[in-house]
Amino acid sequence: MRIACHECDLLQQLPPVPLGGTAKCLRCSNVLYRHKHDSLNRTLAFSLAGLILLSIANAFPFLAFKMQGQVTETRLITGVFDLYAQGMLVLATLVLLTTICIPAVQLMLLLYVLVPLKFGRIPWRFPQTFRLLQSLTPWSMMEIFLLGVLISIVKLVDMATIVPGLALWAFALLIVMLAAAASSLDPHDVWSRVRYRT
Incomplete structure (x- = not known):
């Protein structure tokens, strides 16, 4: 080659x-x-774990604020709605894309490509899909969002009791799973499997 x-x-x-x-x-x-050793199976495992964690991160409360006897729960999508309500449409769209949409599409594309290859088949429109997957990878910026959340927690800790929700832990683990999937993916191995099948 x-x-x-x-x-x-x-x-x-x-x-x-x-x-x-x-x-x-x-x-x-x-x-x-x-x-890379066993690239396909390892990337597939990390992608499946990532998809499960993404579902948990979106389904459960992200943070809970306890202040003066009142409890307010936030979810991952709440920040997007709050930014939109404050008239920050561009920022709300950017947060929505980089923390929810692009990671979800990235994980689904990984599964779309890797599951058929695992069973010796080539997915429909493979070249375009795999190139799209590789071009989306830099746009997943969940770690920046998590850093912003952690800074906000530090600033708010004197004003309210902040309880991390299950979604926060799932989101943090999701970042690790996406990084592990990206580092274990061997594009040369993927392309060679496709060339072998054609």
Whole structure:
């Protein structure tokens, strides 16, 4: 298989890489490829766990505020509605896309691609779907949202009692699952499986 270096654009033949090994560019020594162990199954497991955690994060309370005997529960979508109610439509849309929609689409696309490959089939419109999946990955910014939530908790802790909900823990674990799925996914392995089947 021929591959272009992402650093110096040298087109070169990719040699067979042993499990756990790496192939480096002949010109600049940039890493071209890492052969990841059991990439398909590990990515599939992380994606399924991520989808379950995303469902929990959206179904259960995110935070509960106790102040002067009153309890207010918030959900993940509540922040989007509050931003919209305050006239911040662009920010509300951005939060909705980067914390709920794009991670959900990313996980569903991963499952759409990986489940058929696991059973030796090629999903319909595979090239377009897989390229869309790779282009969406940088737009998932849940860790920034979680950081903002944690900063808000620190600022509000003197004014009210804040109780983390199940959704907050699920959201934090979801970030870990998405990062693990992205790091365990081996695009070369996916493409080679498709070439083998065609």
